[in-house]
Amino acid sequence: MKFFHLSDLHIGKQLHRYNLGEEQRDIFAQIVSLAKEERPDAVLIAGDIYDSPVPSADAVSIFDEFLTELCAIEPQIAVLIIAGNHDSARRLDFASNILSKHKVYIAGLPPMHEGERILKVTLADEYGPVDFYLLPFVKPGFVRPLLGDGITGYDAAVRALLAREEFDAKRRNVLISHQFYTAGGKEPKVSDSEVHYVGGIENVDVSALEPFDYAALGHIHKAQQIGGERYRYCGTPLPYSVSEADDAKRVTVVELGPKGEEPLIRELPLHPVRRVRKFAGSLQEILNAAGEEVCHDYVSITLTDDVEAYQPKEQLEERFDRILEIRIDNARTRKLAELSGEELVEINPYEAFGKFFAEMNGREMTEEEREMMRQVIAQEWEEES
Ligand SMILES: [Mn+2]
The missing domain is CATH 1.10.20 (Histone, subunit A)
Known part of the structure; x- marks a missing residue:
């Protein structure tokens, strides 16, 4: 069983004031070509399809085109989608019954009433069936009507929902989930583009994932494993903040062999139309570095000249098309920050x-x-x- 693991598409996202529609269309076209080459049995999208619960018309079109292209590949690829914390669960659920007839499976809301279960999709290969469990983003408040007022935290909510399911331990089980997973208190590496709370308030420990042969996770924007090779965040397909300038974005490809064997995991590189880059140095150094291969990228610039240059913004804008921010870091600004006590100390x-x-x-x-x-x-x- 081979599948692509994607998450955090954040369609409709802006990078500072720039619309990323073109970059997003292009990156989905790359994913579609990779799917044509690799022929996965399924594509998993682990939440945050859209950047906003009320996506723009253009954002909806971008996702529509992506799904249409994926579904046109023969033999047909199943697409398994869950809602993330940025999505409107109910909007994402639109037409999900009809879409499931075309092998597009969407789980917007987690089980909230007696008799409801986590959406399970079973696909099969030469080693037998694989059960995929589609668990959308869960907040304790969503599931209290079902599970009772004793559910106070995210960890308890996820565990209680999983405990209602009957997993067949002889079969291969895969979870798709969008939460802040930690491993014995160890947190994943985060970026500036996620929305999450400090202090581990929303964390779910990876020990909850024990029944699964693979957990396709979403929510964290840097690709990484958490608490074991088979529990993974695949990260965003594009850099969505300056803090992700050096992240290599990729498609995670997972191959499940027979039950009990470790999954085979590969990462296929993605190449964004425009990269996010950070430059630091004197104005002259940065102007000299503004060659053809970088001047159309998104750039964050830190000027370190001690004597502040004349109209640096105008000079930089002549060389760079897409400046995200210009910062000044020299003896004067450091002194100012010190005097005003402006250094922000974040405390949870x-x-x-x-x-x-x-x-x-x-x-x-x-x-x-x-x-x-x-x-x-x-x-x-x-x-x-
Ligand atoms: Mn996200």
Whole structure:
């Protein structure tokens, strides 16, 4: 069983003020050609199809074209899609019953009522059936009507939903999921383009993934495994922030052999029309570096001249088509930041409350008190978002 693992397409996303429609159309065309060469049995899309719950007409067209091209490949490739935290679950679910007749399977909402189960799609190869479980983004609040008020965290919510399923341990099982997975407290490497909370409030430990031969994960924008080779984030198909300038974006290809064998994982490189690049140096150095191979890319520029240059923006704009930002980092700006105390210290609510508690009570919190605080903050946060 061979499948492509994709996630976090974020169709409709803007990079600073630039519309990425052209880049997105191009990258999907590359994925379609790779599918024609590789002939996977399925393409898995692990959430965040769109960047916004109300995608623009152009964004919807881009996804429509991508699906249409994928589905036109013969023999037909199954497409398995879940909603991420950026998607509107109900909008994504539109026409999903009809689409399933064309081997496009969409799970917008997780099970919310008695009698509902995680959407399961079974495909088969020479080694027998493979059960794919399509678990869309879960918030504890979504599943409380089904699972009860005792479900306070993301970890508990995901585990309780998985516990309702009956996995056949003799068959190969694959999960598609869009959550913030951590491995024994170890967090995945994140970028600036994800929306996530600090302090591990939304994390689900990878031990929940134990029943699966492969977990196709979405939500984190850098490709990486978490807690084992077979639990993977595939990352975004395009760089969506300056922090991803050096990330090689790729399609993750997974081949499942017989039950019990480790999956074979390969990564096929993608080549965006325009890269995201970072330059740091004096204005003259950067102008000298603005050759034909970089001047059409998206660039983040940090000027380090101690004597600030005359109209640097105008000079840079003459050489570069797409400037994302121009920063100045020299003795003067560093001094200014120091004086105004502008250095931002980010502190998560757990640490903040922990410090406050210790100051007021003259002692650290007990484990039990910590747990109570966790629950209160988790609930608050969920109601807010
Ligand atoms: Mn995302």
